[in-house]
Amino acid sequence: MDSDSRTPVVLFWHMHQPGYQDCQTGQFQFPWVYLHTIKDYSDMAAHLEAHPNARAVVNFAPILLEQIETYLVHIERWRHGAGEIGDPLLAALVAETLPEPGSPGFLDLMEKCLRANQDRIINRFPAYARLAELAGLYRKKPAIQRYMSPMLLTDLLVWYHLGWMGETIRRENHCVQSLQEKGGQFSWDDRCALMEVIFEILAGIGPRYRHLAQIGQVELSVSPYTHSMLPLLIELASAREAMPEIVLPAFERYPGGDLRVAWQLEQAKRVFRRFFSVEPTGCWASEGGLSQATLAYLDAHGFSWTASGDSVIRNSIHHARTADSSVPDAGIHRPYRFGDTSATVFFRDDGLSDLIGFTYADWHASDAVGDLVHHMENIAAQGNPESRSVISVILDGENAWEYYPENGFHFLDELYEVLENHPALRLTTYRDLVADPVSKTVTLPHLVAGSWIYGTFSTWIGDPDKNRAWELLCEAKCHYDRLMDNGSLNAEQKEAAQLQLAICEGSDWFWWFGDYNPAQIVSDFEHLYRKHLVNLYDLIGYPAPASVFQQLSQGSGAPERGGTMRPGHDRNDNA
Structure with missing residues (x-):
């Protein structure tokens, strides 16, 4: 057992995006990757690099x-004149000619360049805010669209990418700084x-995280x-x-689902090994979605x-406890095993994690970190020295920071600064906690199936629109x-169809269906x-049924954080 008496804290950052690329055309439908x-992803690496005594778990979806x-x-081919960039927005950034002012293509790109947080990204930069104001004026008065300057779109494209730039890049990269100082009238x-800056950032993601893993920090x-x-x-x-x-749904089960689960896990390991040259020891089952049967598959795949x-x-x-009242309630801050499966299961402290996701964005960074660490210290003080608590903060590594000043720079910097040398808390990883346990593992007979959102699967199934998507x-x-x-x-056709099927099996499609989400x-x-699905039918040589072309869902809600994140507990649930 580890001789360090401090309470272990695991900061777990999960990075994922669904399959946005149309496999038939090669075009990316949305730019979020x-x-x-x-x-x-660049900022999260940089914060760890700036705090060498900090540690974290970083999870990647292979896709x-x-x-x-x-x-x-795509960018490398474009640089050598051997192909085009298969993302309309990124391609427009370096297009020698852009759509004519007032044309549908112009207006489409203009609208795309405004899909950013109004307060934290657009309004932060006066030049970007002025462009957004002009775009709003043109949107409201179509008659004057013919008088738009082509430079409006050129400058919007540059500012959109500058606005989305990581804060650590913004503070260090001379090209980004000079473009921000120039403010407008950007040349080709x-x-x-x-674009060169964007390429360098993309190219560095794999090597940076690989290095952090090699030195044991991640x-x-x-x-x-x-x-x-x-x-x-x-x-x-x-x-x-x-x-x-x-x-x-009307179907009793997903046909051949057991074989698909095995394929999804094995393919994940193959991609992971190719990128990082190591075997993964842990698996964040998508959205923390677990069942007793899922644990058996995780066991089988090592x-x-x-x-x-x-x-x-x-x-x-x-x-x-319903079956046996003598079973103790060991709480959420302990490692568990279930039935005859051997994988150790850790559990997210939803209260702490949701404070980062939904509360601290509007706090001063020092106050937010002080409050969070104070909660951690209270948990640590209540622990048993012979079987210490394990505090798990699990969060998307991408979606929360858009709502923080300067992409969460000050909060994350302060968080790592405080925790990397804390006298009562120590940052660690799940791999180390499994290899050298500091807390006795609790065994229960059965894991009740559910996800980290509300402990249910209601975010992915049960709603009529979600059920229709499953059907x-x-x-x-x-x-x-x-x-x-x-x-x-x-x-070759079978392999292409299998990959396309896997994309259709992603959890994100079902997440977004339902009236409570933004339209x-x-x-x-739902369009993607x-x-x-149509691409899958094309690949197997079977005509897509008419039902696939009918609209599935039409949102009208305005959920917190735009629906990209959900709290672990239902806000109406006092449990």
Whole structure:
């Protein structure tokens, strides 16, 4: 057992984006992979590099890594005149000619350049704010659109990418600083110089995190290949364990789901090894989605740990105590094992994690870190010296910082500064806690299936729109199975179809369906989901049914943080 008597704290940052690339055309439908890379994935590495005594777990979805790689290939080909950049927004940044003012293409790019946080990104830069104000004027008065200057779009494109730039890049990169000082009237050379900066950031992500892992500062872990919801692929009815009355899709189960789970995990490991040259020891099952059957698959694929939200362990403790009242309630700050599975399961402190995600963005950084660490110190003080608490803060590594001043720079810098040499708390990783336990592992007979959001799967299934999306996927999978087995496809066609199916299995599509989400984002994701299904049908040589072309969902809500993040507990739940 570790001789360090301080209470272990694990900061777990999860990085993922779904498959935005249209596999038929090679075009990226949305720019979020490269934008979050230059803003968030680069900043998160830089903060760790600036605090060499800090430690963290960083999780990557493999499909995100592959898409970053694809952007690099596209930019490299463009640089050598051998191809185009397959992202309309990024390509426009360096286009020698742009759409005419007032044309649909002009207006489309203009609108895309305004998809940023108004307060934290656009209004932070007076030049960007003025451009946004002009764009708003032109939007309201179509009659004057013909009088737009082409320079409006040129400058908007540059400022959009400057606005999305990571704060650590902004503070250190001379090109970024000079463009910000110039403010406008950007030339094509200016835009090409900015593209070079973007390329360098994208190219550095893999090597930087690989180096942090090699020196032991970061443990890298992995998610299923396309961030699929494993428990639902195995058994749709697992949703009933936490929500007995939930209405499920018409299909009883996802056809061949057990084989797909095995494929998703094995493919994830292959991609991870290729990028990082090591074997992952931990798996963040997408959205912390676990079930007893999922734990068995993680065991079979050699993962020694996983994690989920604290409502999952509370549900599992309640289930065990209902059958046997003598089972102790060990709480959320302990490692667990379930049944005869061997993977150690850690649980997110939803209270602490959600303070970062939903509360501290409007606080002064020192006050926010002081409050967070004070809560951690209280947890540590209540622990048993012979079986210490394990405090898990688990959060998306990308979505929260858009709401913080300067992309969370001051908060993250202060957080690592305070925790890297704290007298009562020590930053560590799950791999080290499994290899050298400081807390006795609690064993329970059964894990009640659920995710880190509310301890249920309600974010992905049960709503009529979500259920219809599952039915479309199940129907496509039935045709896929039949045509993959009848000998009509060659090996190359089968591989392409299998990859396309995996993209359709991603959890993000189901996340966004439902009236409570914003209309624009629902429209974006449901359109892309149906496009992926159509591509799957094309690849297997079967005509897509009419149902795939019908609109699935139409959002009208305004959830907190735009719906990109959810709290671990239902805000109406006092538990």
